[in-house]
Amino acid sequence: MSQLETLLKKYNLSVTEGRKKILQLFLDANAALEHATIEQNAPSLDRVTIYRTLQSFVEKGIIHTIPTTDSSIKYALCKDECGHGHHHDNHVHFLCNTCGTTFCIEQVTIPKIKLPAGFVSQQADLVVSGRCNLCNQN
């Protein structure tokens, strides 16, 4: 049984060509992907299938979403702590303004934020933008 199949089974998803393909794209990419990118890299899959696959991957805790200001949604692989229904992605995300890549910065956790009275925090998303390490090497 391949790594992909094992991973999908672990999350209680039936193993299909489309899911294996999309999961492989995430494993290969060291960065976040969006629907359009996946569509380009998996031309055999129907648009709708990609939407549904991303949705179930999020539900199962395989990938998580990353907020953006440009009405697109980015998705990246979760680490092991995430499971069905409960995400525990407490890390910073970095969007490079030069190459456009979005990275999970797993090493950096989001600091606790002290909110005004009455506000109760359940989750926090922190997206830093700037110039990434690769773009700064050139």
Add this chain to the structure above:
Amino acid sequence: MSQLETLLKKYNLSVTEGRKKILQLFLDANAALEHATIEQNAPSLDRVTIYRTLQSFVEKGIIHTIPTTDSSIKYALCKDECGHGHHHDNHVHFLCNTCGTTFCIEQVTIPKIKLPAGFVSQQADLVVSGRCNLCNQN
């Protein structure tokens, strides 16, 4: 000259009915607005006009965008420090999972984040979600 006219002139925008109407909506709302909401509350304005107005308000520094995970864009009034081309909105945003409102939390600034070597930060967005002060009163 009305408050609205003064404000628009200050930002070098010609004064039109549509812009006054939309600006008024932002002043009234103590929260972020999205395109669809404005469309509902200003039915006399063409969809396209609303898109263009939001765009020029952002350019002029009257409003700023707030990142979301749901492929929508939220907009909220800027404070005085923002001007043409340079936004200085360094505050936390709060999204209430109960009432759906998005607030600017001006009192809380985004902490400095120490990134891994090679990454250079230009901007940071922090969105906290949970239960807002109003929803916690009931």
Add this chain to the structure above:
DNA sequence: AATTAATTGCAACAAAGTTTTATTTTTTTG
């Protein structure tokens, strides 16, 4: 008041996302 410049609304279009349904594929069961 006349001229110029900017904004608006409309139409046409493009892109993004959803819903329904029949077909195909995967999983389960005997």
Add this chain to the structure above:
DNA sequence: CAAAAAAATAAAACTTTGTTGCAATTAATT
């Protein structure tokens, strides 16, 4: 392994969201 059941897929139709070009209108300038 084959049959039955369950789940996922593709295709089509549709809705929503966002963009572009252009003529008509409105606002600013002279």
